[in-house]
Amino acid sequence: MKKAVFLDRDGVLNKELGDYVCRFEDFKVLEHNFPALKELQDRGYLLIVITNQGGLAKGWYSVEILNQMHVHLKQSYAEQGITLTEVYYCNHHPEYNGKCLCRKPGSLLLEKAVARFGIDASSSYFIGDRERDVIAGEAAGVKGILIDSDQPIGEILNLIN
Numbered sequence: 001m002k003k004a005v006f007l008d009r010d011g012v013l014n015k016e017l018g019d020y021v022c023r024f025e026d027f028k029v030l031e032h033n034f035p036a037l038k039e040l041q042d043r044g045y046l047l048i049v050i051t052n053q054g055g056l057a058k059g060w061y062s063v064e065i066l067n068q069m070h071v072h073l074k075q076s077y078a079e080q081g082i083t084l085t086e087v088y089y090c091n092h093h094p095e096y097n098g099k100c101l102c103r104k105p106g107s108l109l110l111e112k113a114v115a116r117f118g119i120d121a122s123s124s125y126f127i128g129d130r131e132r133d134v135i136a137g138e139a140a141g142v143k144g145i146l147i148d149s150d151q152p153i154g155e156i157l158n159l160i161n
Contacts, residue, residue, distance in 0.1 A: 001120035004085075005040050005160065006110060006142060008128035009051035011149035013073060016129065020055035027069045034080040036153035040160065046085045046117060049073075050109045050126070050136070054093030063091075088113060104128075105135035110142060125160055127153060 010016050015028040037047055049070075055061050070087045077084050088109040090102040101108040114121050126137025127145045134144030145159055 003123040004046040006126040011129035016149035022061040029076045049087040053089045056091040057093035057096040105132040107139035110140035
């Protein structure tokens, strides 16, 4: 079975703005994470993004803008020799759609990735800057690692075997 590092998006892979990133112009990739993610990939980890995007439900941005951000994110990492295997997002918001299973702290998106890519959850990690990321990871059998928003992932590499 494969192992993976699941990654939250805002505040982990791109700059945290305090609320939703609604415009492509405001989407800034955290380049300081390139070396750490390359190292994790070289250690055999798949890199998979799991992100809540409730701004879609609120109508604050479109799927087209979100896809533009994700294409840019994947290309930025690819230029550094890093493959983001997949980007999963929840487009729901509890105020607009009620509760769903895919919005973190729900674990459905992680469970989908585990099944799709044949991942050993017990050998995998979820790096996030919110407690809901850790809760989602642990609900899927993945070890959660809580970091500060925009913190370099290189500072916590020692926590990943």
